[in-house]
Amino acid sequence: MDILRISDLRIGFTVHGLAREVVKGVSLRVLAGKTVALVGESGSGKSVISQAIMGLLPRNGGVTGGEILFRDPASPEDWTDIARLPAEGREIRALRGGRIGMIFQEPMSSLSPVHTIGNQIEEALQLHRPVPHKQARAQIETMLGRVGFKDPVRAFGYYPFELSGGLRQRAMLAMALICQPALLIADEPTTALDVTIQAQVLDLMRDLQAEMGMAILLITHDLGVVANMADEVVVIYHGEITESGPVEDIFRRPRHPYLKALLKASPHFDMAEGERLVALREARPRPVVAPRQVLPDAAPLLSVRNLSKAYVTGSRKFFGKGTLAVVQAVDDVGFDIRRGECLGLVGESGCGKTTVSKIIMRAVTPDSGEIVFDDGEERVDITALEGEALRRFRPRVQMIFQDPVSSLSPRMTVQNILREPLVIHERGNAAEQSERVRALMEDVGLDPRFLNRYPHSFSGGQRQRIGIARALALDPELIICDEPVSALDVSVQAQILNLLKDLQAERGLTFLFISHNLAVVNYMADRIAVMANGRIVEIAPRHALFSRPVHPYTQALLKSVPFADLDRKLDFKLVAPGGASDSRHWQPEFREQPGGPALAHQPLGDGHYVLAQSGADLRELA
Amino acid sequence: MLLQYILKRILVMIPTLFVTSALIFTVINLPEGDYFETLAAEMQAQGEKADLSRIEFLKREYGFDKPPVERYFHWVAGLLQGDMGYSFEYQRPVRDIVGDRLFLTMLVSFVTIIFTWVVAFPIGIYSATHQYSWGDYGLTFLGLIGLAVPHFLLALVFMYFANVWFGTSIGGLVDPQYLNQPMSWAKFTSILEHLWIPVIIIGAGGTAGMIRAVRANLLDELQKQYYVTARAKGLPPGKALRKYPLRMSLNFFVSDIGDILPSIVSGAEIVAIVLSLQTTGPLLIRALQAQDMYLAGSFLMFLSFLTVIGVLVSDIALAILDPRIRLQGAATK
Numbered sequence: 005m006d007i008l009r010i011s012d013l014r015i016g017f018t019v020h021g022l023a024r025e026v027v028k029g030v031s032l033r034v035l036a037g038k039t040v041a042l043v044g045e046s047g048s049g050k051s052v053i054s055q056a057i058m059g060l061l062p063r064n065g066g067v068t069g070g071e072i073l074f075r076d077p078a079s080p081e082d083w084t085d086i087a088r089l090p091a092e093g094r095e096i097r098a099l100r101g102g103r104i105g106m107i108f109q110e111p112m113s114s115l116s117p118v119h120t121i122g123n124q125i126e127e128a129l130q131l132h133r134p135v136p137h138k139q140a141r142a143q144i145e146t147m148l149g150r151v152g153f154k155d156p157v158r159a160f161g162y163y164p165f166e167l168s169g170g171l172r173q174r175a176m177l178a179m180a181l182i183c184q185p186a187l188l189i190a191d192e193p194t195t196a197l198d199v200t201i202q203a204q205v206l207d208l209m210r211d212l213q214a215e216m217g218m219a220i221l222l223i224t225h226d227l228g229v230v231a232n233m234a235d236e237v238v239v240i241y242h243g244e245i246t247e248s249g250p251v252e253d254i255f256r257r258p259r260h261p262y263l264k265a266l267l268k269a270s271p272h273f274d275m276a277e278g279e280r281l282v283a284l285r286e287a288r289p290r291p292v293v294a295p296r297q298v299l300p301d302a303a304p305l306l307s308v309r310n311l312s313k314a315y316v317t318g319s320r321k322f323f324g325k326g327t328l329a330v331v332q333a334v335d336d337v338g339f340d341i342r343r344g345e346c347l348g349l350v351g352e353s354g355c356g357k358t359t360v361s362k363i364i365m366r367a368v369t370p371d372s373g374e375i376v377f378d379d380g381e382e383r384v385d386i387t388a389l390e391g392e393a394l395r396r397f398r399p400r401v402q403m404i405f406q407d408p409v410s411s412l413s414p415r416m417t418v419q420n421i422l423r424e425p426l427v428i429h430e431r432g433n434a435a436e437q438s439e440r441v442r443a444l445m446e447d448v449g450l451d452p453r454f455l456n457r458y459p460h461s462f463s464g465g466q467r468q469r470i471g472i473a474r475a476l477a478l479d480p481e482l483i484i485c486d487e488p489v490s491a492l493d494v495s496v497q498a499q500i501l502n503l504l505k506d507l508q509a510e511r512g513l514t515f516l517f518i519s520h521n522l523a524v525v526n527y528m529a530d531r532i533a534v535m536a537n538g539r540i541v542e543i544a545p546r547h548a549l550f551s552r553p554v555h556p557y558t559q560a561l562l563k564s565v566p567f568a569d570l571d572r573k574l575d576f577k578l579v580a581p582g583g584a585s586d587s588r589h590w591q592p593e594f595r596e597q598p599g600g601p602a603l604a605h606q607p608l609g610d611g612h613y614v615l616a617q618s619g620a621d622l623r624e625l626a
Numbered sequence: 627m628l629l630q631y632i633l634k635r636i637l638v639m640i641p642t643l644f645v646t647s648a649l650i651f652t653v654i655n656l657p658e659g660d661y662f663e664t665l666a667a668e669m670q671a672q673g674e675k676a677d678l679s680r681i682e683f684l685k686r687e688y689g690f691d692k693p694p695v696e697r698y699f700h701w702v703a704g705l706l707q708g709d710m711g712y713s714f715e716y717q718r719p720v721r722d723i724v725g726d727r728l729f730l731t732m733l734v735s736f737v738t739i740i741f742t743w744v745v746a747f748p749i750g751i752y753s754a755t756h757q758y759s760w761g762d763y764g765l766t767f768l769g770l771i772g773l774a775v776p777h778f779l780l781a782l783v784f785m786y787f788a789n790v791w792f793g794t795s796i797g798g799l800v801d802p803q804y805l806n807q808p809m810s811w812a813k814f815t816s817i818l819e820h821l822w823i824p825v826i827i828i829g830a831g832g833t834a835g836m837i838r839a840v841r842a843n844l845l846d847e848l849q850k851q852y853y854v855t856a857r858a859k860g861l862p863p864g865k866a867l868r869k870y871p872l873r874m875s876l877n878f879f880v881s882d883i884g885d886i887l888p889s890i891v892s893g894a895e896i897v898a899i900v901l902s903l904q905t906t907g908p909l910l911i912r913a914l915q916a917q918d919m920y921l922a923g924s925f926l927m928f929l930s931f932l933t934v935i936g937v938l939v940s941d942i943a944l945a946i947l948d949p950r951i952r953l954q955g956a957a958t959k
Contacts, residue, residue: 060858108855110851114852114855115855116874117852117874117948127869128859131860131861179859
């Protein structure tokens with residue numbers, strides 16, 4: 005029985021007085037108790053459809069045609085056309101939250117920061133199923149326990165900012181499900197979460213679905229999530245449905261070129277050596293440059309030793325000590341990056357990988373440790389540089405940032421953005437600088453005619469290209485890429501990754517590539533370091549790490565990645581509760597024993613090291 | 627937890643006030659000479675023979691022959707005991723001169739703040755929820771006029787029309803016969819009769835600014851994801867607006883209280899002169915001109931005290947409103 009039937013739905017927006025149709029005759033249905041995945045890139049109209057179902061379209065948008073029929077399994081004879089209900093009327097409000105629940109992508113911002121989660125959940129309950137406060141509270145605590153809060157009684161009084169991203173998303177789930185809706189709309193519910201947390205939340209959604217018998221409309225761009233969650237798949241492209249059907253049909257026999265291209269554009273673990281991602285749309289062709297051979301030096305370009313950095317958090321009280329807590333963000337980290345190599349650094353959010361990059365950039369001062377930069381002629385300890393020496397060193401290490409929107413000044417033209425580093429470091433005269441800026445634009449595949457534009461007139465992928473051009477402006481030797489593609493769509497991601505690879509080959513660049521996405525790191529890196537709780541727990545050449553992961557944390561990470569492959573579904577139950585970085589679930593060999601010897605990196609051969617107790621027998625674990 | 631926070635804030639006020647008092651004292655003592663020299667010069671200019679021995683006597687009496695540091699501590703010690711010093715100009719203790727004026731000033735300020743809020747809030751909310759509508763444009767236009775017209779001009783215009791239309795003089799805050807008299811019903815009604823005009827005039831600019839701020843803040847909050855979440859729960863629009871975005875936009879508003887208090891007190895001086903209000907503004911200006919050091923100094927201290935109290939009130943209100951400030955001990959903006 006289908007509970008949602010959308011037929012020939014058209015949604016238009018008015019922007020600056022111009023009407024534009026963003027959903028062009030979409031038809032789909034959702035069966036009771038089943039999961040339908042709506043897949044597409046950003047801007048394809050998938051979120052707009054979900055907003056229309058909830059009657060929450062922005063003020064400048066509206067349904068211009070078609071119908072959204074919903075029927076409650078409790079009264080299967082009555083079809084309601086949501087598209088015709090008066091906006092903000094009583095009927096649509098009764099459906100919202102009561103019969104149709106919704107969770108959003110950003111668990112950080114979708115809960116009110118100044119109300120407790122108990123308050124916010126109770127509000128939803130009291131709106132649709134009024135009960136006395138005491139009873140409501142009991143009901144909510146049961147629900148909080150059900151979605152995975154360890155202490156539901158206390159959780160009722162927590163504010164969202166006291167919770168991690170994963171717990172906030174669980175609280176959102178509890179809120180959406182407290183009234184037992186017939187349909188749950190999940191708009192990119194796990195995109196902002198770490199892989200292990202993502203696996204847990206997806207698992208929870210499946211369990212709750214089985215228990216409560218609700219249908220899920222899952223909106224996502226991640227085909228790996230789709231393969232693991234969906235019963236039916238609907239692929240949407242530019243507001244039109246290109247393909248739909250049972251998940252088996254869609255993955256085993258993709259017919260439409262868009263879906264085939266989408267499957268090819270996402271990096272996966274089975275790529276052959278040297279295989280390139282195929283971007284959906286090829287970008288502007290770049291000038292052909294012969295790859296530069298990099299002769300392996302005896303000494304690494306960058307070698308980091310015993311790096312440590314602790315942050316003090318918590319409120320400092322006027323009286324007494326307060327609740328000061330020392331967080332060891334980076335704990336005795338050491339690694340080498342050879343010239344021309346790409347070292348991947350992976351780990352969950354909060355593991356310290358960004359702090360490491362900031363220390364190398366000299367934006368953060370470490371508590372101890374040294375970072376030796378050796379260009380073959382002289383060795384300098386970056387941490388000891390000061391004044392003019394530091395200024396002269398700066399151009400040699402540059403950075404590419406995660407967020408292409410906020411990392412470019414909206415008040416500077418592209419010309420000014422790219423020229424600024426040249427001006428600061430007094431490279432050439434004005435004419436030479438202009439020449440250089442034009443060449444940079446060509447290098448990253450952008451038309452030099454765009455130089456006088458401002459960043460807002462570019463797409464996310466183009467902005468990231470500008471960020472790359474800026475990093476290249478001073479001919480650095482080492483580039484730190486901090487999650488350079490995690491804010492981009494799959495299709496654009498492929499373009500940017502290919503661009504980075506080409507630039508690296510042409511210029512003999514050295515990369516430190518930071519990401520939480522293992523598939524992306526697998527595509528880019530030669531060697532990979534895995535970080536957990538501020539320490540590097542395992543470091544190995546790419547193949548060794550993926551074929552023979554030894555550390556339990558690495559294993560958990562690899563097991564949590566959803567594959568866009570029906571034959572390799574996630575084993576949800578294998579994922580450790582409480583997150584993979586919780587060292588209490590690791591085997592004793594990998595844990596520090598009180599009073600015992602300190603953990604050290606044990607060699608496993610071929611440059612494969614794992615953090616464990618010395619003398620532990622690791623061969624059988626490998 | 628909250629109590630501790632308040633206590634801590636109050637303790638922090640003490641050094642702040644000390645530093646302010648030192649600054650005020652220094653600034654007032656910066657110009658050449660003191661009140662007595664100004665007095666002697668004025669008398670000589672008017673052809674009178676200055677009684678030098680009397681001036682010398684007064685100087686000694688008030689410790690003006692002692693080093694400034696000593697005089698400073700003498701002044702502060704007096705302030706702490708509630709002794710605001712002696713006004714040379716009026717030859718009376720400062721407390722007696724300020725008396726009623728202080729009360730009237732606080733009354734005008736307080737009523738003006740309330741007026742500003744009562745007018746600005748509904749209009750700001752309407753403007754934000756009906757963005758780009760005729761109502762929004764119209765109210766915005768009115769607000770901009772209020773912002774653009776200088777207060778003293780508005781005061782003159784009001785006085786003129788009040789005279790032409792009602793034939794009454796609207797100057798002052800209370801009929802002169804009640805000034806420095808104990809509070810009585812007649813005095814109270816007299817104050818009420820006079821109060822509304824300065825309140826509207828002084829409040830006009832503030833109201834306009836506040837409308838813009840409420841509108842801008844609320845517009846920001848209306849874009850936030852948690853507002854969509856609230857509506858996705860099925861909350862009626864009015865309730866969703868009140869509970870979430872409005873509550874969040876209050877933050878800005880409350881943190882503004884600290885600035886409002888002193889700016890209304892000190893910003894009203896010119897209006898007070900034009901309307902001849904019996905507030906403290908005109909007194910302060912005269913005291914500064916005459917280098918009437920204790921009067922001016924004590925007065926500025928009062929303004930500073932008001933500022934510090936305003937900040938304290940806004941901080942406490944913020945802590946109550948926003949659990950992030952209360953529990954994390956960090957300010958958010």
